[in-house]
Amino acid sequence: MNQKAPEENLFVEQIIELPFTESAGKYISIFLTKIRDEGKIVADKCPVCGRIVLPPRIVCAYDKVEIEDKPENWVELSDKGTVTDCIGIDDREIDAITGEFVGTPNPILFIRLDGGDEWTILGHIAEEMDASKYPPGAPVQAVWKPKNERQGKMSDIKFFRLIKE
Amino acid sequence: MSERIAIIGVGQTNFKSRRPEVSELDMVNEAVMAALENAHLTIKDVDCVVVGNMELFEGDYEVDMWLAGGSGAYLKSGFKVQTGGSTGSSICCSVFDLAATGEFKTILGIGFEKQDEGSSQASLRSIHEDVFFDVGSSGKSAATAVQSVALDMMRRKSITEEQVAIVRVKQAENAMRNPHAHLRKKLTVEEVMNSPKLAWPLRVFHMCPTSVGACAIIVAPESQVKKISHNPAWVADWTNIHGAIEPFYGSITPSWVTTPLGPMWAWSVEQVANRIYKRNGITNPRKELDVVEVYDMATWAEIEWWERIHLCERNDAHKLVEERATWLDGDIPVNPSGGVTSTNAIGASAMQRVAEVAIQVRGEGGERQVPNVKVGLAVTAGGDMYSAGVLIKKSL
């Protein structure tokens, strides 16, 4: 506890460990399975407003209708697109217990994937550390992990790379 | 049958970085005692207590029950409300809804944070580290969210970096007049512009601190106000809104400037303001409001909110700086309290926006009192993309 001091304020420290298990859900399982097994990114489409929803959801939250699991409601997107925003990380999160950096230092990239509409935006990371290389409009391409290394997670795509002219 | 309602008491602790000499219960009780004293009431006059803080920050399960002895909730109704950064204003909305039923004599709302005990990572990383969308979790989430807003504002030529520093100095000046505020040091424009980068153009001095403290308000329905209060601040309207469908996914949640509607925090703030203006016949907020408190998690956010609540046209925030309109002596003072940039005990922060407007309407602002306040608006925003707004008047 504390060293003796004129006005001593006692305290206790505690580390809590909680194991969690999460289900991806119906459509996200489909989304991640396609990423893992086929190297493809899929979205679904609202039958009422036509929005292309990424990641795919079981309802359109705006129209409040179910997006049924029918072939016509699924859309295969390209793994190429254009940058809408790039956010450089100057100050990285540090784990309070281990003292290690969390995640990777790569800038966060927002990509409008080809085949989608204005709401079809994927959040991922950029290949290079310099955020200014990815201004809005820059063309980028996903770089995938080899199939045998893919696990059904977003990191199955390593990062997005600038398409050079 | 619903009744009109008023805030009849406000209490706050003096906010600091650490308070190792008090337990959480002790600290919450300080704010409660201050509010009771301010209202000239005892705990016997309170029928219901609603309490809240940031989820997981102090590791308290059932925080309302944990604190029942010190919050005054023993043998009374009430519950906890937790909605992230906007918790304080959600507590207010909940208390207002309950008061309007006329079923309770008075209701006590308490927002607090004792972050020196806590793990802010428990909460924030819970949202931002997704087990499936497991990329991009490196940045400090609040900073990256504000960074995207800041980049957007600079692209639109709404504000310059120097003007942001000037506004930060304004906030410091206001905080120095507020005995409850946390950061009460004079700042210069140079110091602000040269402070270390957090996530350019966001700098350390733009960002809110981590504070420890509690805020409490006492609210009563009109039938009680007539009997027990000489100085009510009437709550004319209140609303809250979930601004987006979902925390978008995993790690990249609030850094969302790229939606077709712009930054979703900002969008929800605008919707809340529009709703309140429409319901109350306000068409020229800059003229019709006397004071405003906004939830400025960073100086850039305060400025963005000026545009979103229509104190000026889109892209014209710089005019409010050039005209010093939002200064204490300007025509539409914003954040006379010093704002969240000066004091941020998260669970209390959104409530302090409402409390400060009530203080101003009641004429209890001391050195930071804005003259002749008849109408004030408090607007809050928190993760994720959730906003509340409260309109307070001297008379209805």
Added chain:
Amino acid sequence: MATVKPIIKSRTRRWKYTRYAGRTGSRFLIELRDNKKIMGTKCPVCGKVYVPARSLCYVCFKLMDQWVEVSNEGILMSYTMVYQSEPSYPVKTPFAYGIIKLDGADTGFAHIIGEVNPKDLKIGMRVKAVFKDKRVGSILDISYFKPV
């Protein structure tokens, strides 16, 4: 779409917390640690003596700053035997928890009953605190209460 196998992932979250005792709590624990004394606080309105010491009488809603030393002996108000092990328990199962009201206190508090055969536990029996030699400022500076 053909049905796919549900994707399920697990992880363990680890969070660190600190809890401050506050002035009142600290003084109570320091008296245990430094002086082997058990202290309570007394409400100026109802006169109730709270042990362990609290800062506020929650019934009268008044701050208490009058400190009272209570005996380290008292009566066992209730007890239970614990057989199922939990990581948070201070001692190995089986053991007895009791509610003890010390002489001079108006409230009981939970602690371990030791040096006793479970068959001999009786409501109303007198028990006495056994302090540890090495104390750190914790309620466990008292190892247990034993029958007198």
